[in-house]
Amino acid sequence: MNIKILLSGDGGQGIQLIANMICQAAFETDFHVTAIPNYGLEQRGGVSLNFIQISDKKQVYPKFTKPDILLIMSPQAKERVEEYQENGELKLEIGDYESILKENNVPKQSQNIFCLGLIAKILEEKEILKKENIFELLEKKLSTKPGWEENKKAFDLGNTL
């Protein structure tokens, strides 16, 4: 088993934060984890990627061309990951959830946490980890920071879809 996840979004959207949550939870569940971030020169605003592999066997080479799960959080990111699409992967595009996000008043800065909820659910279905594993890490990291209630709600929303 080797689940390959490619996360993509704009710099500042929090791609690296949710990548760390997924990786840390998988590592603590005793899987082999390999992750590599990728971003350009811009400190903010460029495309931010993270290639994650969660496996029962050690994967030493960090990059891949065919993700099993592909998260796209912005139009700019969609363009950047063009070459990784159409491989029969499970594609999660933020654009497809627009009305749900609106209905539930999910603020922009919590959208990454919503996506984390979506991915946590998929990983639980694949019996890789429990969504609680990720939620606990999230709580540790963000519960004392502003916007925690919104983040918590966004995670739960992603988790129930």
Next chain:
Amino acid sequence: MENNKQFLTGHEVVVQACIDADATHMFGYPITPGTEILSGWIKKCQDNKDLHFLQTEDEIAAGFTVCGALMAGSKSFTATAGPGTVLMQDAMGMADGMRLPFVTIIAQRGGPSSGTVIYSQQEVNLAIHGGNGEGLRIVYSPSTVEELYVLTRKTFNVAWEYRFPSVLLTDGYLLKTKQDVVLNFVGENVEPKPLVSEHTQKNIRNIYTFEQELMDELTNQKQDFDEMAKEVTEFESYKVESCDELIIAHGIVGAAARDAVDELKKQGKNVGLFRPITLSPFPKDELNKLCKQVKKIMIVESSMGQLKDLVKQNLDTQVEIDGLYKPAVGIETEEIIKLFK
């Protein structure tokens, strides 16, 4: 979970390896993708008062402060990348000339010029031959995060044992990769010795009056280098038994190539991998032995042919050479598999 399993980035692993090699002084200048080695080391200095650092005004000063600290007998080092590797050649050249145990960690990024800040394998020539001399340097190219640890420590040890400038040549991908690792501490560290101290009275030079003096010095250095090579040269031959085609790759591309070989074997293709671990001294004998048995070699590298040139320089056998050359771009396992369709 294995008790000693840790989840670390390549940068963190390198810093730990420097500490475990008993390094005490780092001199450096921030440059992507090597900066986190400097900042990571400085963080360690906050709690450990035996560790020292200086963020210098440029890479030239970083290199020469390393030289000065080495003269005084401190295990010191620097880390740099791209244009910084170019500036570092000034001090590395002095280390070449004076046989200083100079340790540089090179985080390759795209070139020429400022290039990209991400990844490359284009600093092979600089690492070996960047000085105005003969390139008598030891250069390691690790392929995995765990190997980063082992070879970083080894870089210090060979530098102090044999007194040749030594390079840990890695790249932005490997350093930024975060992975579950078990750091394998094996063997003793070589003790540092000062070149000058209150117990010596030495006059050490790097400039000579006569042509012949310098040639004699270099002839001696080359003899020492060749002797050292017998002990230090390293390579990995992976599934090469009776293979017809041989992939040659180094560094992180070597890791992708290893996975490709596994997959190709499953497809019934008889492909093996030869991975030089020391790019200098180059594992020449093993290369030539393998090349007698194969019909074709396939060089795979993130450069337009710096590894190819090294292979050609060392090849005594006639063999067909083909390759995949992608300067400053990563090469994934799937692409390597496709080469053998």
Next chain:
Amino acid sequence: MSKDSKFCPGCGQTMILQTLYRILQEQKSEEKAVLGLDIGCSLLAWDFLPINTFQTHHGRVTSTMVGFNRARPDLLSFAYTGDGGAYAIGLQSLLWAAKRNDPITVIVANNAVYAMTGGQTAPTTMHGQKTDTSPAGYDAEPVDGMKLIRSVNEKAYLARTAVNEMKDMKQHLEKAIQSQRDGNFSMIEILSFCPTNWRVKGPAMIEYVNNMKESFPVGEF
């Protein structure tokens, strides 16, 4: 002195080095002193004194001695350089060593030219001075190392003297060494004879140095 001098006859550098050595002897510090040498005529000092010496690269002796000092702060670190090594190719490192107040002593032999390469314009070449690369006469003012370094370091001991003022030279060097022992940066610039490139000898050499003092006032700064 350990070996015959490799300097040109009449060169001022032997006087500087001998004075330094005499002080070290008086202070019984010969074993504790380490003399790093820039490239330029300063490299010729590599086996002149019976103390630890090593050559570095052009403009790089300051950084090298900063590194040495950080590894062995208990020894005395001297960086010996010419004006070109100090104020042109090595200025960035000199300024930063001074700014950080690294406790080393930089000794600059100022002869107003690049001497080893045959008399080209140096950062200390004076207005109107003819050189190999300023055949019509240099049309700018020279660099004032004292002012420059003072602007980045208030604690440093800084003095300029000349090879025809041996008593002052010795005193300034002693104070510079004390400054290093006290944990501060120090720099002594010494106006030095270059008969070969100035194409003068005897009394004219003294006159030349005395004229230099108009562009480069001597004393503590």
